[in-house]
Amino acid sequence: MPTVLETSGNAIGLGCFSTEQVAWQVLRSFLKKSEQMSLDSASIVIWDIDVIGHDAMTELTNLVVRECPVCQRKTMWFDLDQYSAICYGTACSAWIEENLHEKDIIDCGFPPTQYLKQTKSIDEAITELTNLGNKIRSAGEDVTNSMYNQTDVSQAISND
Numbered sequence: 001m002p003t004v005l006e007t008s009g010n011a012i013g014l015g016c017f018s019t020e021q022v023a024w025q026v027l028r029s030f031l032k033k034s035e036q037m038s039l040d041s042a043s044i045v046i047w048d049i050d051v052i053g054h055d056a057m058t059e060l061t062n063l064v065v066r067e068c069p070v071c072q073r074k075t076m077w078f079d080l081d082q083y084s085a086i087c088y089g090t091a092c093s094a095w096i097e098e099n100l101h102e103k104d105i106i107d108c109g110f111p112p113t114q115y116l117k118q119t120k121s122i123d124e125a126i127t128e129l130t131n132l133g134n135k136i137r138s139a140g141e142d143v144t145n146s147m148y149n150q151t152d153v154s155q156a157i158s159n160d
Contacts, residue, residue, distance in 0.1 A: 002027035004042040020044070020060065031088040035075045039065055042077065069126050070094040070110055070133035083122060094133075096125045 002014040002023045014030055017023045023044050031042065042063040048056045061079055068076035068087040075089035083106065084097040091112065099105035099118065108125035109116045110132055119125045 001047060002030070002042065002044045004030065005040050007038045007040050020046070023060075028088075031075075031077055034065060034077070035073050035089055039074075041065065068092060068094055068133075069129035070136070072133065094129050096122060096129070 001016050004012045004014065004027075006012065014023075014026050017026065027042060027044060042061075042065075044060040046058045046060060048058075062081060063077045063079055065074055066076050066078060066085075067074050068089055071087060071089045071092040071094070073087075073089045073092075075092065076085055076087040076094065078085040082098065085095065087094040093111045094109070095111075096106060096108045099107050104120060106119045106122055106125045107116065108119065108129055110129065113132075113136075115132055117125070117128045119128060
């Protein structure tokens with residue numbers, strides 16, 4: 001059963017599904033719209049039928065949302081149990097996860113530019129992605145500034 005929690009404290013249940021796979025699909029689809037809402041966290045819980053109390057519930061995942069170090073929107077969802085994160089922001093998809101083969105290595109990436117980096121900690125991975133985001137924004141400003149300068153030149157030529 002996937003659930004998201006708004007910053008106001010309101011819980012939004014996304015339905016009750018027969019498989020974990022479907023619950024994940026529903027949650028991921030919902031998180032793609034997270035930049036349109038004010039959310040704090042999300043979880044997927046399995047409930048056992050005919051069991052009373054806390055023992056009836058198994059939490060599969062607990063996610064919290066933070067600002068993405070690349071796109072700077074509050075769309076990066078961190079899995080608190082597995083050292084992984086992914087940005088569900090439009091055209092971003094920056095990610096962080098533990099390396100499958102080397103225990104002390106954290107992988108991070110930014111698919112639109114095929115950027116991949118290995119670090120020794122999540123903090124280093126966030127720093128690497130932040131630096132990449134800064135470079136992208138800086139390049140965008142340079143392109144925008146050169147476009148304005150070109151427009152100014154074109155206008156000056158046409159005024160003569």
